[in-house]
Amino acid sequence: VVVRSFASDDLDGVLTLCRAEGWSTLPADPTRAHRVLTAPGAVSISALDDGAVVGFATALSDGAIDAYLSLLVVAAAHRRRGIGRQLVAEVFRLSGAQRLNLLSEERAQGFYESLPHRRAPGYRLYP
Numbered sequence: 001v002v003v004r005s006f007a008s009d010d011l012d013g014v015l016t017l018c019r020a021e022g023w024s025t026l027p028a029d030p031t032r033a034h035r036v037l038t039a040p041g042a043v044s045i046s047a048l049d050d051g052a053v054v055g056f057a058t059a060l061s062d063g064a065i066d067a068y069l070s071l072l073v074v075a076a077a078h079r080r081r082g083i084g085r086q087l088v089a090e091v092f093r094l095s096g097a098q099r100l101n102l103l104s105e106e107r108a109q110g111f112y113e114s115l116p117h118r119r120a121p122g123y124r125l126y127p
């Protein structure tokens, strides 16, 4: 598995991973999704197995202190092989951030708690 920066050719594969999780926001508008994943400050990483996108992470970073993980997914058939951990490591490396903040889904807690972390209550606000 190769872990590297997101490229435009990865978009379809990323949207397929989102659909498989029931996440509709990015797939709803692929042009917008591409804009979001390549926005200034966005750090987007793909994991490829034989050319197919099997994992993806995107975070927003200030470049030095904080990054915010927006999305992390590994294809069901590729889980528990260290790909999620590699994606997080690459987000840290490419973002330059000291800490990665995120809202976790309950089912991902085992993964996040396997990494060095501190827990804090989280909120997601809406306009």
Ligand SMILES: CC(C)(COP(=O)(O)OP(=O)(O)OC[C@H]1O[C@@H](n2cnc3c(N)ncnc32)[C@H](O)[C@@H]1OP(=O)(O)O)[C@@H](O)C(=O)NCCC(=O)NCCS
Pocket (backbone or CB within 6 Å): 021, 072, 073, 074, 075, 078, 079, 080, 081, 082, 083, 084, 085, 086, 103, 104, 105, 107, 108, 110, 111, 112, 114
């Ligand atoms: C969460 C997710 C990205 C983890 O990806 P992954 O490639 O399977 O994770 P890794 O193989 O790097 O796991 C690293 C460690 O995390 C822990 N871990 C991973 N998945 C776990 C699980 N389901 N339950 C308990 N611990 C888990 C283990 O300690 C694992 O190490 P080990 O396999 O040597 O025991 C993946 O399960 C996923 O895409 N889930 C669905 C989408 C999702 O919930 N995304 C996060 C939304 S906030």
